[in-house]
Amino acid sequence: MLIKKTADLRYSEVTPKSIYLNRRKFLAGVPAAFLGARELLAPSARAQAGAKLPDLVKSPFSTTEKANSYNDVTHYNNFYEFGTGKQQPAQNATNFKTSPWTVSIEGDVAKPRKFSIDEIMKLAPLEERIYRHRCVEAWSIVVPWAGYSLSVLLKQVEPGPKARYVAFESYWDLRQMPLARPELTGIALPYVEGLRLDEAMHPLALLCVGMYGEALPPQDGAPVRLVVPWKYGFKSIKSIVKIKLVASQPPTTWNLANAHEYGFYSNVNPQVDHPRWSQATERRLPSLFQNHPTQMFNGYASEVASLYAGMDLKKNY
Ligand code: MTE
Numbered sequence: 001m002l003i004k005k006t007a008d009l010r011y012s013e014v015t016p017k018s019i020y021l022n023r024r025k026f027l028a029g030v031p032a033a034f035l036g037a038r039e040l041l042a043p044s045a046r047a048q049a050g051a052k053l054p055d056l057v058k059s060p061f062s063t064t065e066k067a068n069s070y071n072d073v074t075h076y077n078n079f080y081e082f083g084t085g086k087q088q089p090a091q092n093a094t095n096f097k098t099s100p101w102t103v104s105i106e107g108d109v110a111k112p113r114k115f116s117i118d119e120i121m122k123l124a125p126l127e128e129r130i131y132r133h134r135c136v137e138a139w140s141i142v143v144p145w146a147g148y149s150l151s152v153l154l155k156q157v158e159p160g161p162k163a164r165y166v167a168f169e170s171y172w173d174l175r176q177m178p179l180a181r182p183e184l185t186g187i188a189l190p191y192v193e194g195l196r197l198d199e200a201m202h203p204l205a206l207l208c209v210g211m212y213g214e215a216l217p218p219q220d221g222a223p224v225r226l227v228v229p230w231k232y233g234f235k236s237i238k239s240i241v242k243i244k245l246v247a248s249q250p251p252t253t254w255n256l257a258n259a260h261e262y263g264f265y266s267n268v269n270p271q272v273d274h275p276r277w278s279q280a281t282e283r284r285l286p287s288l289f290q291n292h293p294t295q296m297f298n299g300y301a302s303e304v305a306s307l308y309a310g311m312d313l314k315k316n317y
Helices: 017-027 032-041 070-074 088-092 117-122 150-157 253-257 301-308
Strands: 102-107 113-116 127-134 139-149 165-170 192-196 206-211 225-227 240-246 281-284
Touching: 070 139, 102 117, 102 150, 113 117, 113 150, 117 206, 127 225, 139 150, 139 225, 150 206, 150 240
Parallel strands: 102 240, 139 281
Antiparallel strands: 102 113, 127 139, 139 206, 165 192, 165 240, 206 225
């Protein structure tokens, strides 16, 4: 796969096509004189792909490593519902309609409810968290995400005594995602993921609504996704519509597809190779070479290793 190196652009200088398209759709029919007020008041305006996210709070969890360019992060994606090629999500998700959007939280919780994307955006101050993001395919990127700890949302519904795991489900609609058929993607859909409750409550687990100071673009999981920085990228489920607190370990998409290669935990671990390739090094995009040693828990060991004390991480891969 050839990766084009593009000059780094500041994110204020980059305006993906999707923003123009969404903006045009959003503004259609609004008299010019009212545009300012309407834009401010319209539901989900803050969640529209590309909308600026003002007042981001800097996070102590951020790495000091240099962030990738916006172009790197938005043109080399895994989002199988929009095609299995790395450039396909950027091309095919352009018109993904993410408004209105709700996330239903159910299962063993005292207060099950649906949150609109606006409610999610306003639940807590949005933080900018610059995380390393390590894909199981041995490439990595550094991304300034925006969001807050997933625990903030989970606490709202009050997890019950039987809740030991959290199951997540992505949006799935063939009308919006004509390529999202199991025979084309090779995976069962809707895309599902899971975490142990203590992993989900760990402050590093990010409920993410933006990147580069803007609401998420469609190919990166608009309008709301997970980012679990100590795990391989596939745990970071995109475009979430359902979260369920459950007693037993939930199924996960890649484990269903190939349990031998993809476990439930999927913690980044340079000592446990993928059956078909080494995980000892990684290719930091846009490089074509394995130019970085992979770190245990993707460099977040001091924060998360205690979650796995006493576990055999070769068995629990
Ligand atoms: N979520 C959904 N719904 N569908 C997917 O195909 N791919 C996963 C994860 N979340 C995927 C998904 C994989 S394999 C990776 S590596 C990351 O998203 C990629 O996130 P990024 O494109 O923002 O880098």
